[in-house]
Amino acid sequence: MTTAAATAAHDGVTDAALSAVGLHRQYGRGTAAVQALRGVSVAFAPGTFTAVMGPSGSGKTTLLHCLAGMDRPTGGTVRWGRTEVSGLPERRLAELRRTRVGFVFQAFNLMPAMTVGQNVELPGRLAGRPPERAAVREALARVGLAGRERHRPGQLSGGQQQRVAIARALVSRPEVLFADEPTGALDRATGQEVLGLLRSGVDTDGRTCVMVTHDPVAAGYADRVLLLADGLLVDELTAPTAAQVAERLSRLGG
Template sequence: MVETTRDMGAGSAARAEGLHRAYGRGAATVRALRGVSVALAPGTFTAVMGPSGSGKTTLLHCLAGMDRPTRGAVWWGDTAVSRLPERRLAVLRRRRVGFVFQAFNLMPAMTVAQNVELPGRLAGERPERGRVLEAIARVGLAGRERDRPGQLSGGQQQRVAIARALVSRPQVLFADEPTGALDRATGHEILTLLREGVDRDGRTCVTVTHDPVAAGYADRVLLLADGVVVDELDRPTAARVGERLSRLGG
């Protein structure tokens, strides 16, 4: 078990301390996380990897405030988000973090701009048009605001999903297998876009991936197995990640 305790103070963009997450009861209990402590320094790109069932997606969801730990705490800066009431957490989540899914989760009848605006509108807010257009342009889709998802390639649809996550100008961007449904070339474009957000905008990015090549875009790789962090790689290469994963059976 590796305790990734770097930057565990309030200077971290996000951090988890002693996270446990269990599902079910009694003999059917599944312990997805077993005392995980990690910290995400501002302006860094972290990849989370591990075999199927290792707890990586659960960790991502807990860090993003989309799931609550059974025990332990999650912090965004100096705010203990895991202890907030659901309504306050939802408001803070919209303002502080963005989330990108493997499935693009776009509404087919809506335009690109309408899809980017949708989370804000569902929250009863009216996103500024200039901010929406800025987010669309930032992902390389300027001029496609009125197109619908069916008119776009898979990579372009994922770019819309990223624009939707970026429109609130989040401090931390979480991505769950963002290239899992894309071919290698298109995946490279998406990973380059995420990397540019870290290097150019100082955003913190965390992604779950099964692909050692994708992990090579990160500054750091956290390897999970059986709900704990068992290894950590700085400045990873695809070869090093692949070799470490093979030891874990991932």
Template structure:
């Protein structure tokens, strides 16, 4: 299996250069990432896949500023963020990137609108009601702003999470198994929303997924194994993703 290195250029929405992430020390050390260099250009949708332990979630968390690399650099546009103090990184993260989790991570005691407003409030900003309502309308939840998460279906809760991620108009949207807790039909609706954010709004989306069907919504697939990028290809189809994954062994997880 040949290790690949993706050329890094200017004009990227996000990129990492020679990224390493190690957990633990000595004989117990785990090298989750081993020199990954990859770029994500504006207006593209990338699916990151690989077997269990391949480093795909670690890569996503480092890209999103939720984990610190052991070595290497992370860039959002022209800003290197991997060495920023934690407080400055948190401020920049709230304005530059959005994150969608598999488990939604909504506050059950808050209304839908309050959940969407929450990142802005944490950043000390007065929420713009019009932007909140617009974000909810974009994900098909107009008129649901006063509901609480428990009154919504799983798919609707994930739509709230997407609206929360989009309300700040992020440079990049990161999604970690966004359809993992949803049935197939609802998952397709969520993937169509992510796809629309790229096609209609020119956004950039990076998604970790184990599902070859979900990867078919992307423009490009990156395959990781043992902490390195071992393959990548454009215009994925479900069949093509399954065939490439079979070369790695062990399926997509």
């Protein structure tokens, strides 16, 4: 997407679910400064699945964290819909994160002493708005874990634990779901099941999903792939095959 197109989306000319203009992120100062992002502009349409890829150190995880409000850009702006979030006070940003976006990570981040149901409820309880039990059961049923509310994470396989993490992310019905290497700790077959769940959320619920991955097969589930290198958005693929992603990524040294 050109900078002009991204800017248009960012300004509300189009109805982007998520957009960024001119994102910069610098870590450190002086001669030790590292430019993780160098002016990235991009927009994500509602109900689309985007994979973000690039070599190690390309800025893909930094981009995800800035888009998700987990890291503050040092320049540029981020909007969720038409709400600019990059300059919000931390408390207000935290409130919006709990209601408008969901997160799935490679490390499932489940509390081992809590039941599956309690883990799904946890973000809402921390926000003072615990979900109804029916909503928890529905979220678990959506990921194929109906009736597992009273199990502990240690009683589940890795793939099942990732399903719990997805249910936890979905229970608040977020507009945008961010996934950071969601299949990185899973075997191929289990990873494909998880990717199928993410894909279904886009196709069935109209959710917007943004996923960082290093795996061309995972990226093949996406509607488009953004390729980063040295903190810049350098290429974009639409409806790619895994082979096309792998070939293009190899040119970048990824």
